[in-house]
Amino acid sequence: MICPKRLAELININLGGLKQKEPAWEIGVSKIAGRGVFATRNIKCGEVIFKDDPLLIGPTLRNETPLNTCSVCYSLMDPKKFLCKNGCGLPLCENCSRRKQHKAECTLFKTWEPLEPQTPNILVIRLITVARAMLFNANQKALLYAMQANIDTTFRNEVKNASACFKNFPTDKKIVEYLHRTVAILNTNSYEVNSSKQSDFPLRALYPLAGILNHECVPNTTYTFDEKNYTIILKAAKDIKEGQEITISYTKLLWSNLMRQLFLKMTKQFSCKCQRCSDPTEGGALLSALYCKSDDCQGLVVPETTTTLQPQWVCLECKKKYQHGVMSKTQDFALGAINAKLNGNSVKAIIDFINEKCPTFVPECNHIVVEAKYNVISRMMKCKEDFKFQDYEAKKRYCEELLGILDKLKVGVNAMRTYLEQEKLR
Numbered sequence: 001m002i003c004p005k006r007l008a009e010l011i012n013i014n015l016g017g018l019k020q021k022e023p024a025w026e027i028g029v030s031k032i033a034g035r036g037v038f039a040t041r042n043i044k045c046g047e048v049i050f051k052d053d054p055l056l057i058g059p060t061l062r063n064e065t066p067l068n069t070c071s072v073c074y075s076l077m078d079p080k081k082f083l084c085k086n087g088c089g090l091p092l093c094e095n096c097s098r099r100k101q102h103k104a105e106c107t108l109f110k111t112w113e114p115l116e117p118q119t120p121n122i123l124v125i126r127l128i129t130v131a132r133a134m135l136f137n138a139n140q141k142a143l144l145y146a147m148q149a150n151i152d153t154t155f156r157n158e159v160k161n162a163s164a165c166f167k168n169f170p171t172d173k174k175i176v177e178y179l180h181r182t183v184a185i186l187n188t189n190s191y192e193v194n195s196s197k198q199s200d201f202p203l204r205a206l207y208p209l210a211g212i213l214n215h216e217c218v219p220n221t222t223y224t225f226d227e228k229n230y231t232i233i234l235k236a237a238k239d240i241k242e243g244q245e246i247t248i249s250y251t252k253l254l255w256s257n258l259m260r261q262l263f264l265k266m267t268k269q270f271s272c273k274c275q276r277c278s279d280p281t282e283g284g285a286l287l288s289a290l291y292c293k294s295d296d297c298q299g300l301v302v303p304e305t306t307t308t309l310q311p312q313w314v315c316l317e318c319k320k321k322y323q324h325g326v327m328s329k330t331q332d333f334a335l336g337a338i339n340a341k342l343n344g345n346s347v348k349a350i351i352d353f354i355n356e357k358c359p360t361f362v363p364e365c366n367h368i369v370v371e372a373k374y375n376v377i378s379r380m381m382k383c384k385e386d387f388k389f390q391d392y393e394a395k396k397r398y399c400e401e402l403l404g405i406l407d408k409l410k411v412g413v414n415a416m417r418t419y420l421e422q423e424k425l426r
């Protein structure tokens, strides 16, 4: 692994105009893992710590995302005719057809000879994010290689599967290895950002400096993205002392202990051992809690420990123990029932379900209910339903409940808190 000093030099080149005269951060060796970012002075809550531009950005493309999205500006296009006329197989809007970026990418893909350039192919279009690294200069390549690359059993599939869609895909070992490593680096470090032209079109973005931040389930920072050029803006969510490691959360803050552990293990290949993870009640937020199954007990059951992904559960009231399999069935039932309601129903119907039906099978502090409430808050802003006074009252109550959870978790002043405080008053 490249040392912190060399990594900082490469990052500074990439920062360009965003480089600060006296940065409040430096890169060092972390007690959490590998390298990390540290405060060079006391940082006040709310201060911008740094801004960072993506080294690499491009479509994530899951099965449900629309393929008729321009590969350069990510705007939605006519669903009938949207592929580049020059036969590279990439979706392209009229405006971007003259851009230098596309010309270079079009030439690259055409030398690889897509087998069916006039048929939209998710594997070909998804490959553009990785292929962009082929067009890097020497400093950019060195910076890319300085980033951590987690190796698992699947990271080679993306390039391998896409390569079968071209007649003349590179076979040179060095090039193929470079592409595979780029996928591993993206999997390890990238952030998900929504296209500013289409809110449900996710992009994967690799930020060299923000990519060095290690994870804590209660991080000391919060981040937002500048919609114009996808610059990430990192702010302190609490006061940070000189020398302290600066951290972010790789998971959603409202996920339960087990849910976060599962996600971190599967996507980032580590088990978190932070303070929140070792407290089964998560500061009293009880995001994992399910009802005790004993007839005469009204207690809540939580996983005893999350160092294992299949923990024993215990009732906080009667102390009865449960095998993980028993509680995970209850949890899966709640997840299935609530997700089914969230899909395709009106917001009003969801509010009724949360208020009346959910308490009969899952405690209101459980993270699935909490996330459903968050979903209602954000949907009410966007949809055109005719809401009544009691619907707005429910939304206000949900905002207050969620703010109470953020207090218990002691997450400080983050983007979610600011959003909920605004929505509470709307």
Ligand SMILES: C[S@@+](CC[C@H](N)C(=O)[O-])C[C@H]1O[C@@H](n2cnc3c(N)ncnc32)[C@H](O)[C@@H]1O
Pocket: 030, 032, 033, 034, 035, 036, 147, 148, 150, 188, 189, 211, 212, 213, 214, 215, 216, 268, 269, 270, 271, 272, 273
């Ligand atoms: C985005 S990188 C973070 C920067 C990395 N430490 C480096 O030296 O480049 C993510 C990787 O760092 C490690 N990591 C981050 N936070 C961690 C934590 N809380 N516990 C254990 N490993 C962690 C894991 O290997 C994870 O896959």
